[in-house]
Amino acid sequence: MPTLDTMPPALSDAQRAALDMLMSRHSPWPLTEPAPSAPELDLVFQAALRAPDHGQLRPWRFIVIRGDARHALAKVFARAARARDPDGNAERFASKALSAPVLIALGVRIVHGHKVPASEQVLAVGAGVMNMLNALHVLGYGGFWASGLNSRDPLVRRELGLDAGDELIGFLYVGTPKDRSDRGAARPDPDACVSEWTGPAAP
Ligand SMILES: Cc1cc2nc3c(=O)[nH]c(=O)nc-3n(C[C@H](O)[C@H](O)[C@H](O)COP(=O)(O)O)c2cc1C
Numbered sequence: 001m002p003t004l005d006t007m008p009p010a011l012s013d014a015q016r017a018a019l020d021m022l023m024s025r026h027s028p029w030p031l032t033e034p035a036p037s038a039p040e041l042d043l044v045f046q047a048a049l050r051a052p053d054h055g056q057l058r059p060w061r062f063i064v065i066r067g068d069a070r071h072a073l074a075k076v077f078a079r080a081a082r083a084r085d086p087d088g089n090a091e092r093f094a095s096k097a098l099s100a101p102v103l104i105a106l107g108v109r110i111v112h113g114h115k116v117p118a119s120e121q122v123l124a125v126g127a128g129v130m131n132m133l134n135a136l137h138v139l140g141y142g143g144f145w146a147s148g149l150n151s152r153d154p155l156v157r158r159e160l161g162l163d164a165g166d167e168l169i170g171f172l173y174v175g176t177p178k179d180r181s182d183r184g185a186a187r188p189d190p191d192a193c194v195s196e197w198t199g200p201a202a203p
Contacts, residue, residue: 063161073103145170
Protein backbone atom coordinates (compact mmCIF):
# COMPACT_ATOMS: atom_id res chain seq x y z
CA MET A 1 0.00 0.00 0.00
CA PRO A 2 1.34 3.49 -0.81
CA THR A 3 1.87 5.89 2.05
CA LEU A 4 1.82 9.68 1.96
CA ASP A 5 5.59 9.51 1.35
CA THR A 6 5.61 6.88 -1.38
CA MET A 7 2.43 7.94 -3.20
CA PRO A 8 3.03 8.50 -6.94
CA PRO A 9 2.56 10.99 -8.50
CA ALA A 10 3.59 13.68 -6.04
CA LEU A 11 0.70 15.07 -4.02
CA SER A 12 0.09 18.79 -3.93
CA ASP A 13 0.79 20.44 -0.59
CA ALA A 14 -2.95 20.91 -0.04
CA GLN A 15 -3.67 17.24 -0.78
CA ARG A 16 -0.86 16.12 1.49
CA ALA A 17 -2.01 18.38 4.32
CA ALA A 18 -5.62 17.22 4.06
CA LEU A 19 -4.74 13.52 3.97
CA ASP A 20 -2.21 13.96 6.73
CA MET A 21 -4.95 15.48 8.90
CA LEU A 22 -7.29 12.57 8.21
CA MET A 23 -4.59 9.99 8.87
CA SER A 24 -3.24 11.57 12.04
CA ARG A 25 -6.61 11.89 13.79
CA HIS A 26 -6.86 9.87 16.95
CA SER A 27 -8.83 9.97 20.18
CA PRO A 28 -6.68 11.82 22.73
CA TRP A 29 -7.31 11.52 26.45
CA PRO A 30 -7.36 13.38 28.81
CA LEU A 31 -8.90 16.55 27.41
CA THR A 32 -8.47 19.87 29.20
CA GLU A 33 -9.12 23.59 28.75
CA PRO A 34 -9.25 25.52 26.52
CA ALA A 35 -12.39 24.29 24.85
CA PRO A 36 -13.24 25.36 21.30
CA SER A 37 -14.82 28.81 21.18
CA ALA A 38 -18.45 29.19 20.12
CA PRO A 39 -17.48 30.15 16.53
CA GLU A 40 -15.12 27.16 16.37
CA LEU A 41 -17.89 24.85 17.58
CA ASP A 42 -20.15 26.31 14.87
CA LEU A 43 -17.59 25.22 12.28
CA VAL A 44 -17.49 21.76 13.81
CA PHE A 45 -21.28 21.48 13.53
CA GLN A 46 -21.23 22.76 9.95
CA ALA A 47 -18.78 19.96 9.17
CA ALA A 48 -21.13 17.47 10.85
CA LEU A 49 -24.03 18.59 8.71
CA ARG A 50 -22.10 17.75 5.51
CA ALA A 51 -22.61 14.06 6.30
CA PRO A 52 -24.68 11.99 3.87
CA ASP A 53 -28.32 11.76 4.91
CA HIS A 54 -30.59 9.25 3.17
CA GLY A 55 -34.00 10.85 2.60
CA GLN A 56 -32.91 14.22 3.97
CA LEU A 57 -34.43 13.27 7.32
CA ARG A 58 -31.93 15.48 9.16
CA PRO A 59 -31.64 13.13 12.13
CA TRP A 60 -28.84 15.03 13.89
CA ARG A 61 -29.65 16.21 17.40
CA PHE A 62 -26.40 17.50 18.91
CA ILE A 63 -26.75 18.84 22.46
CA VAL A 64 -23.89 20.93 23.85
CA ILE A 65 -23.21 20.68 27.59
CA ARG A 66 -20.56 23.00 29.03
CA GLY A 67 -19.78 25.06 32.13
CA ASP A 68 -22.17 24.59 35.04
CA ALA A 69 -24.50 22.47 32.92
CA ARG A 70 -21.91 19.69 33.26
CA HIS A 71 -22.58 19.63 37.02
CA ALA A 72 -26.31 19.29 36.33
CA LEU A 73 -25.54 16.46 33.91
CA ALA A 74 -23.37 14.78 36.56
CA LYS A 75 -26.41 14.74 38.87
CA VAL A 76 -28.52 13.20 36.08
CA PHE A 77 -25.85 10.54 35.48
CA ALA A 78 -25.74 9.79 39.23
CA ARG A 79 -29.54 9.56 39.49
CA ALA A 80 -29.69 7.24 36.47
CA ALA A 81 -26.88 5.06 37.86
CA ARG A 82 -28.61 4.77 41.26
CA ALA A 83 -31.89 3.81 39.54
CA ARG A 84 -30.06 1.10 37.57
CA ASP A 85 -28.16 -0.19 40.58
CA PRO A 86 -28.78 1.29 44.08
CA ASP A 87 -25.61 -0.40 45.39
CA GLY A 88 -23.37 0.57 42.47
CA ASN A 89 -20.80 3.33 42.25
CA ALA A 90 -22.96 6.23 41.01
CA GLU A 91 -20.07 8.68 41.46
CA ARG A 92 -18.09 6.87 38.78
CA PHE A 93 -20.82 7.58 36.23
CA ALA A 94 -21.38 11.14 37.50
CA SER A 95 -17.71 12.02 37.16
CA LYS A 96 -17.82 11.43 33.41
CA ALA A 97 -19.81 14.63 32.97
CA LEU A 98 -16.90 16.63 34.38
CA SER A 99 -14.11 14.84 32.55
CA ALA A 100 -13.82 17.27 29.60
CA PRO A 101 -14.54 21.00 29.14
CA VAL A 102 -17.39 20.34 26.68
CA LEU A 103 -19.62 17.35 26.12
CA ILE A 104 -21.82 16.94 23.06
CA ALA A 105 -24.67 14.47 23.43
CA LEU A 106 -25.09 12.62 20.13
CA GLY A 107 -28.83 12.27 19.62
CA VAL A 108 -30.60 10.68 16.67
CA ARG A 109 -34.17 11.80 15.93
CA ILE A 110 -35.48 8.55 14.46
CA VAL A 111 -38.43 8.65 12.07
CA HIS A 112 -39.95 5.26 12.84
CA GLY A 113 -41.69 3.34 10.08
CA HIS A 114 -39.94 5.35 7.35
CA LYS A 115 -38.67 3.59 4.22
CA VAL A 116 -35.18 4.72 5.25
CA PRO A 117 -34.38 2.17 7.98
CA ALA A 118 -33.60 3.44 11.47
CA SER A 119 -30.11 1.95 11.12
CA GLU A 120 -29.39 4.32 8.21
CA GLN A 121 -30.63 7.29 10.22
CA VAL A 122 -28.19 6.33 12.97
CA LEU A 123 -25.42 5.98 10.38
CA ALA A 124 -26.06 9.53 9.12
CA VAL A 125 -25.45 10.83 12.63
CA GLY A 126 -22.40 8.59 13.00
CA ALA A 127 -21.01 10.00 9.76
CA GLY A 128 -21.61 13.49 11.12
CA VAL A 129 -19.75 12.63 14.32
CA MET A 130 -16.77 11.45 12.27
CA ASN A 131 -16.72 14.81 10.50
CA MET A 132 -16.82 16.51 13.91
CA LEU A 133 -13.85 14.47 15.11
CA ASN A 134 -11.90 15.42 12.00
CA ALA A 135 -12.87 19.11 12.22
CA LEU A 136 -11.81 19.23 15.89
CA HIS A 137 -8.48 17.70 14.95
CA VAL A 138 -7.96 20.24 12.14
CA LEU A 139 -8.68 23.06 14.62
CA GLY A 140 -6.11 21.68 17.08
CA TYR A 141 -8.59 20.21 19.57
CA GLY A 142 -9.36 16.64 20.48
CA GLY A 143 -12.57 14.64 20.57
CA PHE A 144 -13.30 11.32 22.22
CA TRP A 145 -16.51 9.42 21.36
CA ALA A 146 -17.79 7.28 24.22
CA SER A 147 -21.08 5.53 24.79
CA GLY A 148 -21.53 3.30 27.82
CA LEU A 149 -24.45 2.89 30.19
CA ASN A 150 -25.07 6.66 30.51
CA SER A 151 -26.01 6.87 26.84
CA ARG A 152 -28.20 3.77 26.93
CA ASP A 153 -30.25 4.98 29.89
CA PRO A 154 -33.79 6.22 29.09
CA LEU A 155 -33.68 8.64 32.05
CA VAL A 156 -30.58 10.33 30.63
CA ARG A 157 -32.17 10.53 27.17
CA ARG A 158 -35.32 12.09 28.64
CA GLU A 159 -33.45 14.63 30.79
CA LEU A 160 -31.49 15.73 27.71
CA GLY A 161 -34.78 16.50 25.98
CA LEU A 162 -34.72 13.60 23.54
CA ASP A 163 -37.93 11.77 22.62
CA ALA A 164 -38.62 8.24 23.85
CA GLY A 165 -38.11 6.87 20.32
CA ASP A 166 -34.81 8.71 19.76
CA GLU A 167 -31.38 7.16 20.12
CA LEU A 168 -28.42 8.52 22.04
CA ILE A 169 -25.34 7.08 20.36
CA GLY A 170 -22.94 8.44 22.95
CA PHE A 171 -21.20 11.60 24.00
CA LEU A 172 -18.41 13.46 22.28
CA TYR A 173 -15.91 14.66 24.89
CA VAL A 174 -14.20 17.78 23.56
CA GLY A 175 -11.22 19.84 24.68
CA THR A 176 -7.51 20.34 24.22
CA PRO A 177 -5.38 17.17 24.34
CA LYS A 178 -3.03 17.08 27.31
CA ASP A 179 -0.75 14.89 25.23
CA ARG A 180 -0.87 15.08 21.44
CA SER A 181 0.94 11.83 20.75
CA ASP A 182 -1.18 9.02 19.31
CA ARG A 183 -1.15 6.33 21.96
CA GLY A 184 -4.42 4.81 20.82
CA ALA A 185 -5.23 1.52 19.23
CA ALA A 186 -2.76 0.16 16.66
CA ARG A 187 -4.04 0.75 13.13
CA PRO A 188 -4.85 -2.44 11.28
CA ASP A 189 -3.06 -3.43 8.10
CA PRO A 190 -5.43 -2.40 5.25
CA ASP A 191 -4.98 -5.87 3.74
CA ALA A 192 -6.82 -7.29 6.76
CA CYS A 193 -9.90 -5.16 6.04
CA VAL A 194 -9.88 -4.52 2.29
CA SER A 195 -10.28 -6.93 -0.59
CA GLU A 196 -11.29 -6.67 -4.22
CA TRP A 197 -14.28 -8.59 -5.54
CA THR A 198 -13.93 -9.57 -9.19
CA GLY A 199 -17.03 -11.74 -9.58
CA PRO A 200 -18.71 -14.73 -7.92
CA ALA A 201 -16.50 -17.63 -6.96
CA ALA A 202 -16.66 -20.43 -9.50
CA PRO A 203 -19.21 -23.09 -8.40
C1 LIG B 1 -20.04 4.39 18.78
C2 LIG B 1 -18.75 4.36 19.56
C3 LIG B 1 -18.79 4.24 20.94
C4 LIG B 1 -17.61 4.19 21.68
N1 LIG B 1 -17.68 4.08 23.04
C5 LIG B 1 -16.56 4.01 23.76
C6 LIG B 1 -16.62 3.93 25.18
O1 LIG B 1 -17.70 3.92 25.79
N2 LIG B 1 -15.45 3.85 25.86
C7 LIG B 1 -14.22 3.86 25.20
O2 LIG B 1 -13.19 3.77 25.87
N3 LIG B 1 -14.15 3.97 23.86
C8 LIG B 1 -15.27 4.04 23.14
N4 LIG B 1 -15.20 4.16 21.77
C9 LIG B 1 -13.86 4.13 21.10
C10 LIG B 1 -13.14 5.47 21.18
O3 LIG B 1 -13.96 6.52 20.69
C11 LIG B 1 -11.85 5.46 20.32
O4 LIG B 1 -12.16 5.25 18.98
C12 LIG B 1 -10.90 4.38 20.77
O5 LIG B 1 -10.45 4.70 22.05
C13 LIG B 1 -9.70 4.23 19.82
O6 LIG B 1 -9.03 5.43 19.65
P1 LIG B 1 -8.69 6.01 18.22
O7 LIG B 1 -9.91 6.76 17.74
O8 LIG B 1 -7.48 6.87 18.45
O9 LIG B 1 -8.39 4.83 17.35
C14 LIG B 1 -16.36 4.25 21.01
C15 LIG B 1 -16.32 4.39 19.62
C16 LIG B 1 -17.49 4.45 18.90
C17 LIG B 1 -17.43 4.60 17.40
